[in-house]
Amino acid sequence: MIETNQIVINTCLLAGRIMIENGSEMSRAEDTMKRIAMNSGVNNLKIFGTITGIIVSIPNSMDSQVEGINRRAIDLEKVSAVNTFSRRYADKDITLEEFYEKLNTLDEATPSFPFWLQVIGAALVSGPLMTAFSGNMVDLGITTLTGALGYTLFYFVNRILNIKYISEFFASIIIGIIAVFAVRWGWGHSIDDIIIGSVMPLVPGVPLTNAVRDILNGHLVSGPARGIEALLSACAIGFGIAFVFRFL
Structure with a gap:
């Protein structure tokens, strides 16, 4: 027994x-x-x-x-x-x-999804969501490309450092730089729309949802911990974009 x-x-x-x-x-x-x-x-x-x-x-x-x-x-x-x-x-x-x-x-x-498929997924999340939120069809292409490039940097930095927050920070910086120069060079129309769409693959949606569900189910240790984890990811993304706006 x-x-x-x-x-x-x-x-x-x-x-x-x-x-x-x-x-x-x-x-x-x-x-x-x-x-x-x-x-x-x-x-x-x-x-x-x-x-x-x-x-x-x-x-x-x-x-x-x-x-x-x-x-x-x-x-x-x-x-x-x-x-x-x-x-x-x-x-x-x-x-x-x-x-x-x-x-x-x-x-x-069990293998994870291949890198190329993850990049395609990030691209498909970025452009269409930006259009759905803002109705901006002009920036669909550049947002799709920026989201893919931002996720690519996040993927490789995370493999090297294995610290998700730093990877999100650097990916957000690249997204912000591409968005700013794309609009300045006439490739895009709205910096805000491009950034909003491009950071979507990095947004901690699942951890935030799980944090709320854990708290509602009475898990008052795991819920707040997951909420802090999601907040740190959001701060890393926000600080990266703010860094670009500060210096560009």
């Missing part, structure tokens, strides 16, 4: 860590972990989860464990995959051991 409990705890912790690391709100991650435990015959699993770690224990036993969370990204495909495996386990399509192995494979071997 002790060995079975340990497998349940390991599976729950791995599932929860993957979900939280890749953009899931805390309530969804905890619900998935509890469902995994209930489908394994453990009806009273205790969970304390934050965005930096998860503590899981089974009452009336010596089984408990802590799992640290050292990174945070946005990959909702992995979140969906964990939920899919959980439903398959609930339907008895896979065993607990198979479930755990699939989670390990998902965590270690």
Whole structure:
């Protein structure tokens, strides 16, 4: 029984860590972990989860464990995959051991979207959203290009420094510089519209949404922490644009 409990705890912790690391709100991650435990015959699993770690224990036993969370990204495909495996386990399509192995494979071997596809996504987010917000069709092309270039710089700086806020700061500077000179040289019409559209791929929409949802669900540690994280990203973007306006 002790060995079975340990497998349940390991599976729950791995599932929860993957979900939280890749953009899931805390309530969804905890619900998935509890469902995994209930489908394994453990009806009273205790969970304390934050965005930096998860503590899981089974009452009336010596089984408990802590799992640290050292990174945070946005990959909702992995979140969906964990939920899919959980439903398959609930339907008895896979065993607990198979479930755990699939989670390990998902965590270690699942590739992210290729760089070129991410750049195309950033470009498609930038131009069309700018047009939708402002109705400005004139700057659609330059905004699409600026958004792609800004995200490209963010991607490479982040790979080197692995500090998201600094990467967003430098990407915002490039976006601001391109927007200013594009208008000065007659390639664009509105600096504000170009900047607003181009920074959209950098805006922390998912962390901000998750912060609000966590607070509403009573997670008063994770919610404010995620809110501060989103605020720091917004400040990095804003400071980058302000830096350009100050000197150009």
